[in-house]
Amino acid sequence: MTTSTQPGSIALMPVALGGHHVAVDALTVLEILGPREWVPIPHTPPLLRGALAWRGRAVGVFDLGPALRAPALEPPHTRSRNAVLRVGEDTLVMSVDRVLEVRAVESHAIKPVHATRWLVERGMPCRGELEFDGDVIPVLNLEAWASLHRSGR
Amino acid sequence: MRLLVLEGAGLAIPDSVIASIEPGSRIGPGADRGAPWLADLVHGQKLTPTPTSSSEPVRRTLQLQGGGAVEVPATMHIVDHVELLELSNLLRPHDASGAILGVIELPEGLSLVCDPRRLLAQGAPDR
Secondary structure (H helix, E strand, C coil): CCCCCCCCEEEEEEEEECCEEEEEEHHHEEEEECCCECEECCCCCCCEEEEEEECCEEEEEECCCHHHCCCCCCCCECCCEEEEEEECCEEEEEEECEECCCEEEEHHHCECCCCCHHHHHCCCCEEEEEEECCEEEEEECHHHHHHHHHHCC | CCEEEECCCCEEEEHHHEEEEEECCCCCCCCCCCCCEHHHHHHCCCCCCCCCCCCCCCEEEEEECCCCEEEEECCEEEECCCCCEEECCCCHHHCCCCCEEEEEEECCEEEEEECHHHHHHHCCCCC
Protein backbone atom coordinates (compact mmCIF):
# COMPACT_ATOMS: atom_id res chain seq x y z
CA MET A 1 0.00 0.00 0.00
CA THR A 2 1.41 3.42 -0.94
CA THR A 3 0.12 6.66 0.42
CA SER A 4 1.45 10.13 -0.38
CA THR A 5 1.11 12.92 2.14
CA GLN A 6 2.07 16.56 2.27
CA PRO A 7 4.75 17.73 4.73
CA GLY A 8 3.13 18.18 8.12
CA SER A 9 0.35 15.77 7.34
CA ILE A 10 -0.14 12.15 8.23
CA ALA A 11 -2.04 9.39 6.42
CA LEU A 12 -4.50 7.56 8.61
CA MET A 13 -6.62 4.54 7.87
CA PRO A 14 -9.88 4.44 9.83
CA VAL A 15 -11.36 1.05 10.60
CA ALA A 16 -14.73 0.08 12.04
CA LEU A 17 -15.25 -2.51 14.74
CA GLY A 18 -18.39 -3.11 16.74
CA GLY A 19 -19.90 0.29 16.00
CA HIS A 20 -16.68 2.15 16.86
CA HIS A 21 -14.12 3.74 14.62
CA VAL A 22 -10.41 3.87 15.34
CA ALA A 23 -7.53 4.96 13.11
CA VAL A 24 -4.09 3.52 12.44
CA ASP A 25 -1.10 5.02 10.66
CA ALA A 26 -1.70 4.11 7.01
CA LEU A 27 2.03 3.78 6.39
CA THR A 28 2.09 0.73 8.65
CA VAL A 29 -0.51 -1.09 6.56
CA LEU A 30 1.04 -3.87 4.49
CA GLU A 31 -2.09 -5.51 3.14
CA ILE A 32 -5.82 -5.80 3.68
CA LEU A 33 -7.12 -9.35 3.75
CA GLY A 34 -10.60 -10.76 3.65
CA PRO A 35 -11.82 -13.21 6.28
CA ARG A 36 -9.27 -15.79 7.33
CA GLU A 37 -9.01 -18.74 9.62
CA TRP A 38 -7.06 -18.22 12.82
CA VAL A 39 -5.98 -20.35 15.75
CA PRO A 40 -5.86 -19.26 19.40
CA ILE A 41 -2.49 -19.40 21.10
CA PRO A 42 -2.46 -19.92 24.86
CA HIS A 43 -0.93 -17.53 27.37
CA THR A 44 -1.19 -14.42 25.23
CA PRO A 45 -2.44 -11.08 26.58
CA PRO A 46 -6.13 -10.33 25.91
CA LEU A 47 -5.61 -8.22 22.80
CA LEU A 48 -3.22 -10.66 21.15
CA ARG A 49 -5.38 -13.69 20.68
CA GLY A 50 -3.63 -16.08 18.38
CA ALA A 51 -2.19 -16.47 14.92
CA LEU A 52 -3.11 -16.70 11.29
CA ALA A 53 -1.04 -17.74 8.30
CA TRP A 54 0.37 -14.91 6.23
CA ARG A 55 3.22 -15.15 3.73
CA GLY A 56 4.66 -18.30 5.24
CA ARG A 57 4.56 -17.11 8.84
CA ALA A 58 2.19 -17.33 11.76
CA VAL A 59 1.47 -13.69 12.59
CA GLY A 60 -0.30 -12.39 15.67
CA VAL A 61 -4.03 -11.74 15.56
CA PHE A 62 -4.80 -8.50 17.37
CA ASP A 63 -8.37 -8.18 18.63
CA LEU A 64 -9.41 -4.74 19.81
CA GLY A 65 -12.97 -6.01 20.37
CA PRO A 66 -12.78 -6.47 24.16
CA ALA A 67 -11.20 -3.02 24.62
CA LEU A 68 -14.10 -1.52 22.62
CA ARG A 69 -16.62 -3.64 24.56
CA ALA A 70 -17.43 -5.38 21.30
CA PRO A 71 -17.67 -9.18 21.14
CA ALA A 72 -14.29 -10.87 21.23
CA LEU A 73 -13.06 -12.67 18.17
CA GLU A 74 -14.05 -16.33 18.21
CA PRO A 75 -12.10 -19.03 16.40
CA PRO A 76 -11.85 -20.31 13.78
CA HIS A 77 -12.82 -17.31 11.63
CA THR A 78 -11.72 -13.68 11.79
CA ARG A 79 -13.94 -10.72 11.12
CA SER A 80 -14.58 -9.69 7.52
CA ARG A 81 -11.44 -7.56 7.13
CA ASN A 82 -7.92 -8.06 8.39
CA ALA A 83 -5.37 -5.26 8.27
CA VAL A 84 -1.83 -6.59 8.19
CA LEU A 85 0.25 -4.01 10.02
CA ARG A 86 3.96 -3.48 10.45
CA VAL A 87 4.64 -2.87 14.13
CA GLY A 88 8.30 -2.18 14.73
CA GLU A 89 10.14 -5.16 13.32
CA ASP A 90 7.12 -7.37 13.68
CA THR A 91 3.83 -7.90 11.91
CA LEU A 92 0.37 -8.30 13.31
CA VAL A 93 -3.11 -8.60 11.92
CA MET A 94 -5.88 -6.41 13.25
CA SER A 95 -9.23 -8.02 12.60
CA VAL A 96 -12.06 -5.54 12.03
CA ASP A 97 -15.50 -5.24 10.47
CA ARG A 98 -14.65 -2.65 7.83
CA VAL A 99 -11.68 -0.72 6.49
CA LEU A 100 -12.34 2.84 5.37
CA GLU A 101 -10.56 5.01 2.86
CA VAL A 102 -7.18 6.35 3.87
CA ARG A 103 -7.20 10.09 4.46
CA ALA A 104 -4.44 12.61 4.97
CA VAL A 105 -4.84 14.85 8.00
CA GLU A 106 -2.71 17.68 9.32
CA SER A 107 -0.54 16.53 12.21
CA HIS A 108 -1.94 19.29 14.40
CA ALA A 109 -5.43 17.88 13.86
CA ILE A 110 -4.46 14.99 16.12
CA LYS A 111 -5.24 16.25 19.60
CA PRO A 112 -4.13 14.78 22.91
CA VAL A 113 -6.36 11.98 24.10
CA HIS A 114 -9.35 13.27 26.04
CA ALA A 115 -12.72 12.02 24.82
CA THR A 116 -11.27 8.62 23.99
CA ARG A 117 -9.24 8.22 27.18
CA TRP A 118 -11.40 5.23 28.05
CA LEU A 119 -9.58 3.22 25.39
CA VAL A 120 -6.18 4.06 26.87
CA GLU A 121 -7.51 3.04 30.26
CA ARG A 122 -8.42 -0.32 28.77
CA GLY A 123 -4.82 -0.95 27.80
CA MET A 124 -4.61 0.46 24.28
CA PRO A 125 -2.13 3.34 23.97
CA CYS A 126 -3.18 6.09 21.56
CA ARG A 127 -1.26 8.80 19.74
CA GLY A 128 -4.19 11.10 20.18
CA GLU A 129 -7.67 11.60 18.86
CA LEU A 130 -9.17 13.07 15.77
CA GLU A 131 -12.45 14.48 14.54
CA PHE A 132 -13.82 12.09 11.98
CA ASP A 133 -17.18 12.49 10.27
CA GLY A 134 -18.70 14.23 13.25
CA ASP A 135 -17.21 11.83 15.75
CA VAL A 136 -13.99 11.81 17.78
CA ILE A 137 -11.95 8.70 17.15
CA PRO A 138 -8.73 7.44 18.73
CA VAL A 139 -5.53 7.10 16.73
CA LEU A 140 -3.92 3.88 17.92
CA ASN A 141 -0.29 3.70 18.93
CA LEU A 142 0.50 0.10 18.17
CA GLU A 143 4.23 0.66 18.59
CA ALA A 144 3.64 1.69 22.19
CA TRP A 145 1.31 -1.25 22.70
CA ALA A 146 3.97 -3.62 21.38
CA SER A 147 6.60 -2.04 23.62
CA LEU A 148 4.40 -2.48 26.66
CA HIS A 149 3.73 -5.97 25.58
CA ARG A 150 7.40 -6.84 25.24
CA SER A 151 8.50 -5.18 28.45
CA GLY A 152 5.67 -6.88 30.35
CA ARG A 153 6.98 -10.39 29.70
CA MET B 1 8.46 -32.23 8.64
CA ARG B 2 6.45 -35.28 9.69
CA LEU B 3 3.72 -34.64 12.22
CA LEU B 4 1.16 -36.58 14.17
CA VAL B 5 -2.12 -34.65 13.90
CA LEU B 6 -4.54 -35.08 16.79
CA GLU B 7 -7.92 -34.82 15.15
CA GLY B 8 -10.39 -32.44 16.70
CA ALA B 9 -7.80 -31.08 19.11
CA GLY B 10 -6.22 -28.46 16.85
CA LEU B 11 -2.84 -29.87 17.83
CA ALA B 12 -0.01 -31.65 16.09
CA ILE B 13 3.22 -33.16 17.40
CA PRO B 14 6.49 -33.77 15.55
CA ASP B 15 6.80 -37.47 14.87
CA SER B 16 10.43 -37.31 15.99
CA VAL B 17 9.51 -36.72 19.66
CA ILE B 18 7.24 -39.78 19.89
CA ALA B 19 8.71 -43.08 21.06
CA SER B 20 5.52 -45.13 20.91
CA ILE B 21 1.74 -44.90 20.83
CA GLU B 22 -0.09 -47.03 23.37
CA PRO B 23 -3.68 -47.52 24.50
CA GLY B 24 -4.68 -44.76 26.86
CA SER B 25 -6.55 -44.85 30.11
CA ARG B 26 -10.30 -45.21 30.02
CA ILE B 27 -12.32 -42.37 31.44
CA GLY B 28 -15.42 -42.45 33.54
CA PRO B 29 -16.35 -43.76 36.97
CA GLY B 30 -13.54 -45.74 38.51
CA ALA B 31 -11.21 -44.92 35.65
CA ASP B 32 -7.51 -44.93 36.26
CA ARG B 33 -5.65 -41.68 36.05
CA GLY B 34 -3.00 -41.84 33.39
CA ALA B 35 -0.53 -39.38 31.93
CA PRO B 36 -1.58 -35.70 31.64
CA TRP B 37 -4.04 -34.77 28.91
CA LEU B 38 -2.05 -32.87 26.30
CA ALA B 39 -4.67 -30.16 25.68
CA ASP B 40 -4.65 -29.37 29.41
CA LEU B 41 -0.90 -28.84 29.24
CA VAL B 42 -1.08 -26.67 26.14
CA HIS B 43 -3.88 -24.42 27.30
CA GLY B 44 -2.99 -24.41 30.99
CA GLN B 45 -6.51 -25.36 31.98
CA LYS B 46 -8.55 -28.48 32.35
CA LEU B 47 -10.04 -29.44 28.98
CA THR B 48 -10.14 -33.19 29.57
CA PRO B 49 -13.06 -34.65 27.60
CA THR B 50 -16.23 -35.73 29.31
CA PRO B 51 -16.95 -39.43 28.81
CA THR B 52 -20.00 -40.45 26.85
CA SER B 53 -19.87 -43.94 28.32
CA SER B 54 -17.98 -45.38 31.26
CA SER B 55 -15.74 -47.56 29.12
CA GLU B 56 -15.20 -45.45 26.03
CA PRO B 57 -11.57 -45.63 24.88
CA VAL B 58 -11.19 -42.00 23.83
CA ARG B 59 -7.51 -41.69 24.60
CA ARG B 60 -4.14 -42.98 23.63
CA THR B 61 -0.90 -42.49 25.45
CA LEU B 62 2.10 -41.10 23.66
CA GLN B 63 5.38 -42.24 25.16
CA LEU B 64 7.89 -39.54 24.40
CA GLN B 65 11.52 -39.74 23.39
CA GLY B 66 13.64 -39.11 26.46
CA GLY B 67 10.88 -40.12 28.86
CA GLY B 68 7.49 -38.82 29.87
CA ALA B 69 4.06 -39.46 28.43
CA VAL B 70 0.90 -37.55 27.55
CA GLU B 71 -2.62 -38.65 26.74
CA VAL B 72 -4.20 -37.52 23.51
CA PRO B 73 -7.40 -38.10 21.54
CA ALA B 74 -7.56 -41.60 20.11
CA THR B 75 -8.16 -40.37 16.56
CA MET B 76 -4.99 -39.21 14.83
CA HIS B 77 -3.15 -39.32 11.55
CA ILE B 78 0.29 -38.59 10.15
CA VAL B 79 1.06 -35.79 7.71
CA ASP B 80 4.31 -35.57 5.78
CA HIS B 81 6.17 -32.69 4.19
CA VAL B 82 4.08 -30.03 5.87
CA GLU B 83 5.50 -26.54 6.21
CA LEU B 84 5.80 -25.22 9.75
CA LEU B 85 4.79 -21.58 10.00
CA GLU B 86 6.99 -20.07 12.70
CA LEU B 87 5.47 -17.75 15.24
CA SER B 88 6.19 -14.08 14.76
CA ASN B 89 8.32 -12.38 17.39
CA LEU B 90 5.36 -10.80 19.14
CA LEU B 91 3.81 -14.22 19.74
CA ARG B 92 6.85 -16.32 20.46
CA PRO B 93 8.12 -14.96 23.78
CA HIS B 94 4.69 -15.37 25.38
CA ASP B 95 5.14 -19.10 25.25
CA ALA B 96 7.57 -19.31 28.17
CA SER B 97 8.14 -23.04 27.73
CA GLY B 98 8.97 -22.74 24.03
CA ALA B 99 6.62 -25.67 23.58
CA ILE B 100 4.55 -24.06 20.82
CA LEU B 101 6.74 -24.59 17.78
CA GLY B 102 4.47 -22.95 15.23
CA VAL B 103 1.35 -23.40 13.17
CA ILE B 104 0.51 -25.66 10.23
CA GLU B 105 -2.18 -25.32 7.61
CA LEU B 106 -4.14 -28.51 7.05
CA PRO B 107 -7.22 -29.12 4.92
CA GLU B 108 -9.26 -29.25 8.13
CA GLY B 109 -7.86 -25.96 9.41
CA LEU B 110 -4.96 -24.44 11.31
CA SER B 111 -3.29 -26.44 14.06
CA LEU B 112 -0.73 -25.61 16.70
CA VAL B 113 2.42 -27.68 16.61
CA CYS B 114 3.80 -28.38 20.06
CA ASP B 115 6.54 -30.33 21.78
CA PRO B 116 4.91 -32.13 24.75
CA ARG B 117 8.29 -32.73 26.40
CA ARG B 118 8.71 -29.01 26.98
CA LEU B 119 5.19 -28.80 28.38
CA LEU B 120 5.90 -31.64 30.78
CA ALA B 121 9.10 -29.93 31.87
CA GLN B 122 7.05 -26.85 32.72
CA GLY B 123 4.59 -28.84 34.83
CA ALA B 124 1.02 -30.05 34.53
CA PRO B 125 -2.00 -27.92 35.51
CA ASP B 126 -4.09 -28.99 38.48
CA ARG B 127 -6.09 -32.06 37.63
